[in-house]
Amino acid sequence: MPTTSYAIAIGSNRRGRHGAPEREVAAAIRALGGVVAASGIVASAPLGPSIRRFANAAVLIQTRETPPELLARLKRIERDFGRRRGQRWGARVIDLDIVLWSAGSWAEDDLIVPHPAFRTRRFVLDPLLGIAAAWRDPLTNSTVRQLAHRAQAVDRRPRRP
Template sequence: MQSSTYAIALGSNRRGRHGGPVAEVRAAIAALDGVVATSPIIGSAPLGPSIRRFANAAVLLESALTPPQMLARLKAIERSFGRRRGARWGARVIDLDIVLWSGGMWSTAGLTVPHIAFRERGFVLDPLRTIAPDWRDPVAGRTVRQLHARLNKPQPLG
C-alpha cells in the first residue's frame, strides 16, 4: 500500500511515567513513527467533568497503515502509556486521535475519519492550523484555517 498522511491530535491532562502532561505529549510524539511535522504544545480547558487543564498538540505523519491499522497503533501507544478505558472526558495520561487522513473519509463501526467532532474543538484546530492550515476537510469542504476562523468568530448577541 502507498503511504498516506495522517493528522493526529494528542492530549494529556494527567501525570504519567514521563512526567506532567507536556512531557507525556512529547513522549507520545516520540513514540509515533513517520512524523513529518509537529505543532507547538498548547494549554486548553478540559471538556466535561475533568478539572485538569490539557496539554494538546497535533502531528502530521506518513504511514502505509490503513486507518484501522493506524487506530490500532495509536491505541497500543495509549496502553503503553498506562491509558485505561474510563470515564468519558475524564483525566487521561494520553489521548491520540486520527483527525484527518489524506485518503479522505473512512467510516466503520469503530472509526470515523475525519474525526466526528474536530470542527468544534479549538484544542484540535489551534495546533493543527500551525502545521496543516490548507488541509481541506473532505466533509465540510473548508480548510483547517477556515474551520479555525469560523470557530473563533465572535457571535452576535441577541
Template sequence: MARTSYVVALGSNRRGRHGSPRAEIAAALAAIGGVTAVSPIVTTPPLGPSLRRFANAAAIIESDEAPPALLCRLKAIEQAFGRRRGRRWGARVIDLDIILWSGGAWADARLTVPHRAFRARGFVLGPLLAIAPGWRDPLTGRTVRQLAHRQRAVDRRARDA
C-alpha cells in the same frame, strides 16, 4: 497500502511515567514515529467533567497503514502509556485521535475519519492551524484555516452571550 499522511491530535492532562502532560505528548510523538510536522503544545481548559487543564498538540505523520491499523497502533500506545478506558472526558495520561487522513474519508464500526467533532474543537483546530492551514476537510471542503476562523467566531459569540 501506499504511504499516506494523517493528522493525529494529542492530549494529556495527567502526569505519567514520562512526566508532565507536555512530556507525555513528546514521548507519544516519539512512540508514534513517522512525524513530519508538530504543532506547538497549547494548554486548554478541560472539556467535560475533568478539572485539570490539558496540554494539546497536533502532528502530521506519514504511514503505510490503513486507518484501522493506525487506530490499533495508537490505542496500543495509549495503553502502554497507562491510559485506561473509563469516564468520557476524564483525566488521562494520553489521548491520541486520528483527525484527518490524506486518503479522504473513512468509516467503519470503530473509526470515522475525519473525526466527527474536530470542526467544533478549538483545542484541535488551533494546533492544527499551525501545521496544516490549507488541509481541506474532505466532507465540507473547507480548509483548516476556514474551520478555525468559524470556530473562533462561535467561541466569541458564546463568550459575549
C-alpha cells in the same frame, strides 16, 4: 497500501511515567514515528467532567497503515502510556485521535475519519492550523484555516446570561 498522511491530535491532562502532561505529549510525539510536522504544545480547558487543563498538540505523520491499522497502533501507544478506559472526557495520561487522512474519509463502527467533532474543537484546530492550515476536510471542503476561523468566531460571540 501506498504511503498516506494523517493528522493526529494529541492530548494529556494527567501525569504519567514521562512526567507532567506536556512531557507526556512530547513523549507521545516521539513514540508515533513517521512524524513529518509537529505543532507546539498548547494548554486548553477541559471538556466534560474533568477539572484538569489539557496539554494539546497535533502532528502529521506518513505511513502505509490503513486507518484501522493506525487506530490499533494508537491504542497500543495509549495503553503503553498507562491509559485505561474509563469515564468519557475524564483525566487521561494520553489521548491520540486520527483527525484527518490524506486519502479522504473512512467509516466503520469504531472509527470515523475525519474525526466527527474536530471541526469545532479549538484544542484540535489551533495546533493543526500551524502545520496543516490548507488541508481540506473531505466532507465539508473547508480548510483547517477556515474551520479554525469559524471556531474562533463562535468563541468570541457574547454569552447570554
